[in-house]
């Protein structure tokens with residue numbers, strides 16, 4: 001099983017969580033970590049390269065900090081252009097069929113905020129529906145997402161432990 005981790009963080013240098021997560025998962029064999037904002041500082045994507053990367057892997061992870069209940073903009077741009085008609089969906093668009101997709105996010109809001117009646121009113125499962133619908137359309141298996149919450153209050157030790165949990169989840173979830 002080959003895993004591609006697409007990290008979409010606009011400022012990984014100042015990140016505590018996503019930076020550490022990427023470094024942790026990178027330690028493992030058969031995992032390729034692709035830091036979108038580092039590879040494309042001017043945000044001009046090489047679509048063919050991105051599609052080749054997807055074809056070469058079985059499990060695809062979108063890892064990002066939750067921004068405005070969604071992903072940072074370069075990942076949306078990546079989806080708009082890389083998941084093309086006739087390639088990822090539509091007539092002949094079967095290139096990703098049978099692969100797996102995992103969404104992995106960190107949130108500033110605590111876990112209680114992501115409950116019915118909580119501060120944000122909606123659960124992560126609900127808020128991540130556009131990714132689930134995308135997965136359905138491109139024919140990938142949608143694996144239960146991985147989320148860490150309330151990360152601003154995390155100690156260095158808590159970040160280390162959650163990075164290990166993250167790597168374990170990415171490598172073992174079914």
Ligand SMILES: Cc1cc2nc3c(=O)[nH]c(=O)nc-3n(C[C@H](O)[C@H](O)[C@H](O)COP(=O)(O)O)c2cc1C
Pocket residue numbers: 009014015016017018019064065066067068069070106107108109110151
């Ligand atoms: C532009 C922006 C939008 C954000 N939107 C949300 C949000 O919708 N929900 C939330 O819980 N946290 C939100 N946050 C907090 C980030 O999710 C949090 O800082 C991030 O997950 C921390 O990860 P990092 O250490 O890798 O940067 C936002 C932060 C920024 C800068």
